[in-house]
Amino acid sequence: MPEFTLKELASKVKGHIVGDSATRIHGAAKIDSAAEGELTFLANPKYKPFLDQTRASAVIIDQKMEYDLPLPAIRVDDVYFRFLQIFLIFNPPKEILEPGIHPTAVIHPSAELGKKVAIGAHVTIGENCRIGDGTRILHGCVIMNNVEIGKNGLLYPLVSIRENCQIGDRVILHNGAVIGSDGFGFAPYEGTFHKIPQIGRVLIEDEVEIGANCTIDRATMGETVIKKGVKLDNLVHIAHNVEVGEWTVMAAQSGISGSTKIGHHVMVGGQVGMVGHITIGNYVQIGAQSGVPKNVPDKEIIFGYPARPIMRTKRIEAVINQLPELLKRIQKLEKEIEQLK
Amino acid sequence: MPEFTLKELASKVKGHIVGDSATRIHGAAKIDSAAEGELTFLANPKYKPFLDQTRASAVIIDQKMEYDLPLPAIRVDDVYFRFLQIFLIFNPPKEILEPGIHPTAVIHPSAELGKKVAIGAHVTIGENCRIGDGTRILHGCVIMNNVEIGKNGLLYPLVSIRENCQIGDRVILHNGAVIGSDGFGFAPYEGTFHKIPQIGRVLIEDEVEIGANCTIDRATMGETVIKKGVKLDNLVHIAHNVEVGEWTVMAAQSGISGSTKIGHHVMVGGQVGMVGHITIGNYVQIGAQSGVPKNVPDKEIIFGYPARPIMRTKRIEAVINQLPELLKRIQKLEKEIEQLK
């Protein structure tokens, strides 16, 4: 097990030491489960009381928290990120599948595999696919024809990717995710529906992570685009021709209807729905279970069904909460007016 | 590349030509991406301004749009359907998997496969299954015992169908769709739950399309029925013993609870929920994220949580929107009454 002094760790995370810089650290853990010799973190003031009880030997803490500290500390900006850096020093990621091709994998001879690619059991890879160096495609995945996947990607079991889609570098797709399924488009004709061919594709840029059992539909024509750094939680639905901007995050079970365009650095809560053909600005935040019926300007924080600016929704919600009493007040007013008349 | 005159195309779609009927067309595309020699379409008046900028050589347009047109046109009813017909002339569907059985497929000897069936890699087909002529079952699909699938079906990768289910002709099942999983039924007994066997099945009729990662539960006894022409978007949940009527469409992430019966030609928005044991009439329209707690008569248009006739919901919503101001008006009235008394 590697061991470092607090001074050594502080220099790795650009932090300032408070207390004994020679404290020796050999691990990192949560405040309520850390043991002696481990470093813990404090980011949320709610957990401050745990500081007095923790068995950790040091803590990494936000610069702005002006507490008297009962143990040696490293003060930083970006506590989560800095703790993560230290955590990874003590817990380097394990190789999830050794490079190599499992003999049960079915790989079309025209497919090009990069160096140190790992292909699991029962995988299928179609014609003209290109898989980048270091990418791991776990058991049971299905990659259809003409798919391109970048470097150091990780496809967990039973992911499937339809033909012609393109995936960037360092992309993680979780179990059961579906990339490139048909968009939902039909031409009505005399009481029936005729399928509109979905001949577009999905483009997923670098650093994207897609949750388990998500569905990302291909474009009717053109591209559905998931831009760099987007993170989708489980069971999220992205319809045809949607564009999700860089570093936008969406919590589980949210859905975006066709052709809607989401800006960058947007934060979407769980079970949110957005109608089609609208534009959501950059840095927008959308509360859980909201229904978004129209365009949203940059940096707006919205919430509710239908979604409104959050302070407005809270004010409305406060009145809704007292509606039964409000009704009585109106009834009382009506009686009083009647008497006055 | 095939090429046709506008006159030839107009006769294929029963349209009337405005402008030069000898215009030569060799492709079809959206108004903002069409090139010279291509036909585009205009169905939504919102896109009219693009008409002046498009590089398309002709447009197919709704009879009722009485615009002066800057380029040759075909006037029709059902623009989407007619454009689709022309689009398919220039973009005939490609064969997604050649007929034949992949050597890694595991097919029980008692299964009967029709002519020109295509079975992908790592597929499993159980006892006594019958697969109709021209049906394609892509990589990784699992078909359990006694399943019948009709002609010219298309099962995308990793679809699974439980025992005894029946699927009609020309049905499309998208990646990860689950047909015939157990209904959710338990008998309570002294603080525990005992599983009620789910011995019914799922019947899916002709022309149905089921989205990626949808789940269609089998009936407790009898049948869960998805009637002819139904189209389900991704991640839709259909519970045990539900019946969905002909040509009904449901957008993504909607769910129907057990034993509910949906009429024909119903349109259901995304993330809608319906309670169990209710009846939704024919031609009903249900807005996104609605919660439907009770029966709905034919042709009703409903919306909201709980769902009400849409005009009523809109009137209520308008008042909700001004509730904080309304509260102030009531407070003012109370003061004024107090002074008057």
Next chain:
Amino acid sequence: MPEFTLKELASKVKGHIVGDSATRIHGAAKIDSAAEGELTFLANPKYKPFLDQTRASAVIIDQKMEYDLPLPAIRVDDVYFRFLQIFLIFNPPKEILEPGIHPTAVIHPSAELGKKVAIGAHVTIGENCRIGDGTRILHGCVIMNNVEIGKNGLLYPLVSIRENCQIGDRVILHNGAVIGSDGFGFAPYEGTFHKIPQIGRVLIEDEVEIGANCTIDRATMGETVIKKGVKLDNLVHIAHNVEVGEWTVMAAQSGISGSTKIGHHVMVGGQVGMVGHITIGNYVQIGAQSGVPKNVPDKEIIFGYPARPIMRTKRIEAVINQLPELLKRIQKLEKEIEQLK
């Protein structure tokens, strides 16, 4: 086909006979489809009118239903459970897959399989897995390294379980369910997100049933716990570090955010969402599509968006329903005051 007298059946379910105890019964069915010689059940008073029309030869009915009965009956508590017992006598569960290992299964030599285990086609089982006696793992399932599954489990096709997870005895996992996918956690840093390693696991206790295409995320550190007897319907999402208490049931498409703790015997409707880091008490009931923003005490019955005690939500809902008329009453009051002043 086995046949029993009503007397014999009554003794098996601890019931009291009304009418001819020698009535011979050879099957069990629903009231509207039962045939002569079959037993049916009546639990919901709504279906009482069917009693006069049923062709069943006897009925099992709740003690408390004081009807004059047109046919022989067994009176019991727990009708559903007692009917289920009789149903299972006539319909013993069929073996879904015979014990044995399909030759296409890929099982790491270090995995330990119990007695009478059944492994289907194209299954993958990783290093150091332990599969208990009588467990059946159907076609296309993927079990990653160091997974332990108890006795008499049933994994339907295309289930996947990530490394290090532990599953109890008699657990049923439906098609496409994902156990142990990464929790959704990222450390923000200068406009980007860095993945927080998810090194915990999922613990699923005995008697649990997980619906099709559900996603249960592993803990960031520690365990996501699904306790004994929990039943999840399809497409449910459970985030990292959640704990779901014993015999809690959740209907389809519901989702629980990270670190929330649900009590035992909780009933959760469909499409419910719960925020993270809250505690839901024991025996709580939560109506469909509710949004739960905060702790809920034991035995509370809540409903709505946001969820409130159900009677409160109903009273509020009643006023919301008449808001347009209420607005007119306020306008009338304002005019009258104006005149009075």
